[in-house]
Amino acid sequence: MAKQILVKPLVTEKTDILTEKLSQYVFVVNKKANKIEIGKAISKMYGVKVSRVNTMIMPAKAKSRSTRSGILKGSVSGYKKAIITLADGEEIDFFGEQ
Numbered sequence: 158m159a160k161q162i163l164v165k166p167l168v169t170e171k172t173d174i175l176t177e178k179l180s181q182y183v184f185v186v187n188k189k190a191n192k193i194e195i196g197k198a199i200s201k202m203y204g205v206k207v208s209r210v211n212t213m214i215m216p217a218k219a220k221s222r223s224t225r226s227g228i229l230k231g232s233v234s235g236y237k238k239a240i241i242t243l244a245d246g247e248e249i250d251f252f253g254e255q
Contacts, residue, residue: 179242182243184241215238216235
């Protein structure tokens with residue numbers, strides 16, 4: 158169940174700041190998953206207590222790039238993003254640091 162709901166963790170500079178200051182983690186999740194299912198999947202997979210789940214659907218974006226043969230147009234798919242707030246003292250270790 159947890160494998161189908163959670164697609165991947167989103168690790169960027171902005172999410173790193175959220176993790177350090179507010180104990181929030183960001184995941185790309187299945188578009189059909191709701192907040193309750195996402196919270197249960199995080200708790201089951203990482204063994205932490207989730208206090209809050211915020212979700213947002215990121216829209217698809219049109220992209221173009223110039224090549225020798227001309228301009229190629231395409232798009233980046235849309236996805237659903239979940240911001241997970243953990244209880245005090247809880248932490249998820251993505252990189253296995255000790």
